[in-house]
Amino acid sequence: MACTTILVGKKASNDGSTMTARNDDGSFTVKKLVVVTPDKQPKKYKSVISHLEIDLPDNPLRYTCTPSVDLSNGIWPANGINSENVAMTATETLTSNPRVLAADPLVVYKKAETRRQKDVPGGIGEEDLVVLVLPYIRSAREGVLRLGSLLEQYGTYEMNGIAFNDKDECWWLESIGGHHWIARRVKDDEVVIMPNQFGMDHFDFDDAYGEGKENLCSADLREFVEKNHLYIGRDGVFNPRLAFGSHSDSDHVYNTPRAWFMARYFLPTTYKWDGDNADFTPESDNIPWSFVPEKLVTVEDVKYILSSHYQGTPYDPYSAQNSPKKAIYRSIGINRTDVMAILQIRGYMPEPLQGVEWICFASNAFNQVLPVYSNVDDMPEFLSRVGTDVSTANFYWCSRLIAALADPIYGSVIQNIERYQGTLITYGRTILEEYDKKMTESGDFTLCAEANKKLCDMARKETVSALGTVLKVSSQHMKNGYNRADN
Numbered sequence: 134m135a136c137t138t139i140l141v142g143k144k145a146s147n148d149g150s151t152m153t154a155r156n157d158d159g160s161f162t163v164k165k166l167v168v169v170t171p172d173k174q175p176k177k178y179k180s181v182i183s184h185l186e187i188d189l190p191d192n193p194l195r196y197t198c199t200p201s202v203d204l205s206n207g208i209w210p211a212n213g214i215n216s217e218n219v220a221m222t223a224t225e226t227l228t229s230n231p232r233v234l235a236a237d238p239l240v241v242y243k244k245a246e247t248r249r250q251k252d253v254p255g256g257i258g259e260e261d262l263v264v265l266v267l268p269y270i271r272s273a274r275e276g277v278l279r280l281g282s283l284l285e286q287y288g289t290y291e292m293n294g295i296a297f298n299d300k301d302e303c304w305w306l307e308s309i310g311g312h313h314w315i316a317r318r319v320k321d322d323e324v325v326i327m328p329n330q331f332g333m334d335h336f337d338f339d340d341a342y343g344e345g346k347e348n349l350c351s352a353d354l355r356e357f358v359e360k361n362h363l364y365i366g367r368d369g370v371f372n373p374r375l376a377f378g379s380h381s382d383s384d385h386v387y388n389t390p391r392a393w394f395m396a397r398y399f400l401p402t403t404y405k406w407d408g409d410n411a412d413f414t415p416e417s418d419n420i421p422w423s424f425v426p427e428k429l430v431t432v433e434d435v436k437y438i439l440s441s442h443y444q445g446t447p448y449d450p451y452s453a454q455n456s457p458k459k460a461i462y463r464s465i466g467i468n469r470t471d472v473m474a475i476l477q478i479r480g481y482m483p484e485p486l487q488g489v490e491w492i493c494f495a496s497n498a499f500n501q502v503l504p505v506y507s508n509v510d511d512m513p514e515f516l517s518r519v520g521t522d523v524s525t526a527n528f529y530w531c532s533r534l535i536a537a538l539a540d541p542i543y544g545s546v547i548q549n550i551e552r553y554q555g556t557l558i559t560y561g562r563t564i565l566e567e568y569d570k571k572m573t574e575s576g577d578f579t580l581c582a583e584a585n586k587k588l589c590d591m592a593r594k595e596t597v598s599a600l601g602t603v604l605k606v607s608s609q610h611m612k613n614g615y616n617r618a619d620n
Contacts, residue, residue, distance in 0.1 A: 137391055137465050138225045138327040139435055140296050140303045142319045143480065147429040151303050153296040154435045154475040155222040156465065156497065157211045163202040164211070164472040164529055165519035166492050168511050170195050174268055181207035183242045183255030183290055193268035197490055197507050199472045202519050207260035210267075212474045214488040214507035217271045218300060220476035223262040224293035227307060227331045228379035228388070236361040237310030240288030256288035256311065262295060273297035273304045277316045277349055280306060285351055288312045294327055300480030300487055307331060309377050313354055318347040323423045324399055324430060328391035328465075331378030334422045336371055380418060390415035390448070390462035398438050399426040407446075415448070415462055432491055432502070433558065435475050440466040440497035451498075451543045466497040468540070472529075473497055485578035486569060492516065495532035499539050499550050501557040503528065503592045504565050506581035513589035528589075531596045538600075538607040546606045553599035560591050 141152040157164075174193040179186045181204075194217055198210035212222040240256030257265060265283060270276040276297035288311040297304045303319035305327070317333055319325050325332070338355050341348040351357075358364055363376040393415040397406040403424075404412040413420050442464040443449045450460035475491035488507035493500040503516075511517065519527045523534070539546045568584035571577075 135329055135387075135463075135467075136225045137329070137395075137439060138222065138294065138296055138325075139395070139438065140298070140305060140319050140325040140327075141430050141435065142303055142321040142323050143301065144321040145324050145426055145430055147431045148479065149481055150477050150479040151298040151300065152430075152432070152435060152475055152477050153220055153222050153298045153303060154439060154473065154491075155212065155225060155296065156439050156467070156473045157199070157471045158467055158469055159209075159471040161469050161533075162209070162471045163519060163521055164199050164494060165202055165527070166197065166199050166490070166505070166512050166516040168195060168197050168509060169268070170510055171268075175264075178261065178264060180255075180257065180261050181205075182258060182260050183240075184252055185242075185254040185257065185261075185287060187257075187265065187287070189265070190269050195510070196263075196267045197512070198263055198267070199474065199492070202521055208264060209260050210263035211472060212476060213263055213267055214476055214478070214490055215267050215270070216508070218478050218484065218487040218507075219267070219270050219272060219276060220298045220478055220488070221263055221267045221270075221276055221295065222474065222476060223266075223295045224259040225295070225327050226259070226329055227292040227294050228329065228381070228384065229292050229310070229331065229377060230379050232361060232363055233310045233377050236357065236363075237312055239290050239292075240311045241290045255290045257283055258289055258291050259293055262293075270297075273299045273302045274318075274349075277304045277306050281314050281316065281349065281351060284308055284314050285312055292331070294332060298476060298478055300478045305332070307333060307373070307377070309351075309354070313351045313357055315351075315354060315373055315377075316349040319423060320347075322425050324426050325423045326392055326395040326399075327422075328388045328395070330384060330388040330392075331374050332422045333373040334419070336373050338371065374422070384418070385416035386461065387463045389417060389420065390443070391465050392420040393417065394441060394443055394446070394465065395438050396420050396424070398434075398441075399430070400424060401427065403427060432475055432477065436491070436493075436497070436502050436558075438465065439473055440500075442466050442498055451547075453544060464498075468496050468536070470496050473502070475502060482569065483573060483578070485581070486572060489565070492528075493532065494529040496536040496540075499536040500532045501554040502561075503557065503588060504561050505585045505588055506568075508578060508581045509585060510582075513586050515589035515593050525597055525600065528592060528596065531593075531600050535596070535600050535603050538603045542607055542610045545610060546603055549599065549602050549606065553595060553602075557592060557595050560595065561588060564588050564591065
């Protein structure tokens with residue numbers, strides 16, 4: 134999966150919450166938001182892709198996730214928040230290099246070639262990780278340690294980045310080859326940006342092998358680096374991005390431009406981003422992985438940046454200007470996004486109200502996030518009852534339809550899209566604040582379900598209305614239109 138991820142520490146956000154968010158950029162996969170209660174969590178898990186069977190622990194926690202509707206290729210649960218207010222998003226597909234992959238090969242499923250042979254299962258991957266980890270952790274750090282142990286035991290057939298957050302901490306883990314991994318705690322006042330490349334640009338082995346306050350890794354990682362001559366820096370400081378990542382020409386059109394635009398947004402005056410003397414360009418390999426943003430970050434900021442397509446630059450595919458640079462770089466808010474969730478843990482609220490999942494589907498340039506409380510046993514049908522047939526009865530298909538209709542007539546319909554986006558998030562925040570107050574004062578946290586239904590009823594009304602408006606404008610731009618006055 135080609136995705137984009139943002140992590141926000143609690144002192145970097147405007148309200149003291151932690152946030153992790155990711156565009157799950159698949160292949161137009163139909164998704165839904167559901168709640169998995171402990172009785173529905175399997176005791177034995179079997180991966181569709183790698184044919185690996187794993188026994189799971191007893192006493193799983195309840196958790197939300199956004200699985201694929203068609204399960205023929207696996208569940209792919211993508212992201213969620215559990216009943217202990219720990220969030221996880223998995224995964225950001227990472228790039229690597231031949232030195233790493235030769236030293237620790239990926240663990241790929243091997244089908245038997247003869248009847249006498251047996252199939253050899255592969256490792257774990259994006260299809261599996263949320264189911265294997267999220268129901269069994271009570272902190273972000275526990276998420277890192279559980280996933281790390283699974284990678285060491287079973288291996289993986291792909292390199293991935295995974296984010297965890299609880300009310301106090303955000304952690305980022307990156308897998309290395311088949312069995313190794315590295316993780317860092319995001320500093321409270323920092324933001325992390327991840328555009329499919331191996332991201333970490335610094336790591337403290339002394340802390341990892343000591344107290345492990347902000348750095349964790351597989352037990353033999355330093356030995357692995359030294360044995361396989363993976364250190365290629367010259368300043369004596371270990372840079373994981375140099376050691377484990379890729380540095381290809383394709384990165385400069387697919388990955389680094391996204392890092393450039395995200396950092397440019399959060400640090401507009403700290404560096405020079407444009408012109409001949411720019412500190413960083415869209416093709417720079419050394420754009421910082423983490424930094425203190427110039428202002429506190431809101432949910433709206435995260436949504437905007439994960440919806441972006443290089444607005445205000447010569448690279449915007451929707452720009453009216455006839456720029457030779459237009460659309461040469463891969464947009465962040467790409468057409469094939471399946472789902473995006475901003476997983477917010479609000480430590481300042483009572484525990485039953487801390488987890489809020491801001492959810493949206495399809496291309497982010499044309500949709501809007503809807504907040505829902507995670508402390509429920511099921512989700513309203515507008516989010517959870519989704520089929521493979523196109524329908525206006527759910528958020529997923531309405532969002533897909535709006536995006537497909539709006540894209541060819543962007544200039545004619547963008548004002549309608551922006552009006553819809555503003556209305557939906559304003560009403561969403563209004564309802565959220567109403568129920569935050571109501572439940573905090575009454576202590577009746579079962580009202581989370583009532584609040585989610587009210588949020589979804591509002592979202593359905595506004596989204597179907599927006600779809601009707603976009604459909605009308607799109608119909609007016611059909612090529613077979615004719616008016617006698619045209620003659």
